[in-house]
Amino acid sequence: MIDKHIIFFGWRIIIFTLKFIYSTYQFELIMPNNNEEEISRIKELESINLSSDEIRDSVVYTKKQVEKENELLASKINLDLKNNQIKSFDIVGAIGAGKTEIISQIVDKVQKKYRTLVICGDITTRVDADRIEAHNAETVQINTGRECALNAYHIHQIIKNKDLQNYDLLFIENVGNLICPSDFILGTDKRIVVVSTTEGEWVIEKHPMLFKMSDIAVINKIDLKERLGTDIEKMIADAKKLNPKIEVVTTSAKTGTNIEKLISIMGL
Amino acid sequence: MKEELKAIERILVDIKSISKEELNNMLKSLFTKISNHIDNYIGDYPTFIEPVYLEGNVEIGDDVLLGPNVYIGANVKIGDYVELSNTIIFDDVILGNNLKLENCIIAPNSHLNFENFKCNSTILSGKADSEKNLTKLSF
Numbered sequence A: 001m002i003d004k005h006i007i008f009f010g011w012r013i014i015i016f017t018l019k020f021i022y023s024t025y026q027f028e029l030i031m032p033n034n035n036e037e038e039i040s041r042i043k044e045l046e047s048i049n050l051s052s053d054e055i056r057d058s059v060v061y062t063k064k065q066v067e068k069e070n071e072l073l074a075s076k077i078n079l080d081l082k083n084n085q086i087k088s089f090d091i092v093g094a095i096g097a098g099k100t101e102i103i104s105q106i107v108d109k110v111q112k113k114y115r116t117l118v119i120c121g122d123i124t125t126r127v128d129a130d131r132i133e134a135h136n137a138e139t140v141q142i143n144t145g146r147e148c149a150l151n152a153y154h155i156h157q158i159i160k161n162k163d164l165q166n167y168d169l170l171f172i173e174n175v176g177n178l179i180c181p182s183d184f185i186l187g188t189d190k191r192i193v194v195v196s197t198t199e200g201e202w203v204i205e206k207h208p209m210l211f212k213m214s215d216i217a218v219i220n221k222i223d224l225k226e227r228l229g230t231d232i233e234k235m236i237a238d239a240k241k242l243n244p245k246i247e248v249v250t251t252s253a254k255t256g257t258n259i260e261k262l263i264s265i266m267g268l
Numbered sequence B: 001m002k003e004e005l006k007a008i009e010r011i012l013v014d015i016k017s018i019s020k021e022e023l024n025n026m027l028k029s030l031f032t033k034i035s036n037h038i039d040n041y042i043g044d045y046p047t048f049i050e051p052v053y054l055e056g057n058v059e060i061g062d063d064v065l066l067g068p069n070v071y072i073g074a075n076v077k078i079g080d081y082v083e084l085s086n087t088i089i090f091d092d093v094i095l096g097n098n099l100k101l102e103n104c105i106i107a108p109n110s111h112l113n114f115e116n117f118k119c120n121s122t123i124l125s126g127k128a129d130s131e132k133n134l135t136k137l138s139f
């Protein structure tokens, strides 16, 4: 099952890259720091090994091109948002960690201050968009079908069709998992990674990439901490070890604990 | 939504009766009225960016991206790797593989029986095995 998924995802990357194969222009990448170098090295490992020797070079080339295209689009998105004074957040995390519940709570609390747009990514349904819309935010649902993360192209397609002057705040709820979203930045100011006590205290050390790439880590469902006996101190230490700059906040979207604190860490 | 679609369909018959600007405005106002209706397609989990409205008996190939602002009429067959945004497809249309259409209108009964074609702000009509044989009117 897992093998099948990996092969499948490898193909998805190749297919996705074909959409951009005609692009010929290059652009200068900002000199990466050590952390960014490490991230790009990890990225190169996946999926390339599926390609036979005959196509290996072109697969590597196309994959790099697509990554550049995504980064280029993400910078364009960020510029468009900044030009319209929109604060933006990409929220990633496993299925059921509490992303939708946290966004709903925040939207509720800041709705007098900000006109909010929420883009929800899920493979199918508009369940999450409907839940958030009940808290008076405008929503757009993206159903990725078989893709396990949103990418900058999806987001750009939405914002280029919107009058951005109508918004002050953008949330993007990414497709639920702790793996694929690390392949695509979306051009938001900040990325928030959400995990919860129900996922066990090893979840952070087992998914280092997203913690290295995020600005804020939320450990949610602390109302269940006693019942589950989850070692939250270990989770906090793991996040800090992976990314000393990351802000960690423990929350309960159910009881509302520390949601205000999260809002203030987000600078809202 | 249906009224706006009917108006656009009527215009296709006598396209010179309207300016490019008027047509663009009609499309824009249609897009604000498209509601999301995507549960009824035949195919294998395409990507949808809402709003997308699908009429009955729409067949969708692999790795297709539809939306935002897409209306697809009844009995339409969409090939693999197709990408449509800000586009309306009337009834009984066939789209080949790897077509990327943005801000386009495809007239009823059109057959785009070819692959690898990109198009912007154009009305397309006819039954064609090659892109060259299609009737195109840009706006």
Ligand SMILES: Nc1nc2c(ncn2[C@@H]2O[C@H](COP(=O)(O)OP(=O)(O)O)[C@@H](O)[C@H]2O)c(=O)[nH]1
Residues within 6 Å of the ligand: A093, A094, A095, A096, A097, A098, A099, A100, A101, A102, A128, A176, A220, A221, A222, A223, A224, A251, A252, A253, A254, A255
């Ligand atoms: N006990 C508890 N349940 C929560 C909390 N946050 C979310 N949930 C519940 O967990 C489930 C999944 O939450 P959801 O927001 O849909 O997670 P998502 O998949 O990350 O968007 C829902 O039933 C929520 O009500 C929390 O802090 N404590």
Ligand SMILES: [Mg+2]
Residues within 6 Å of the ligand: A099, A100, A101, A128, A173, A176
């Ligand atoms: Mg959710």
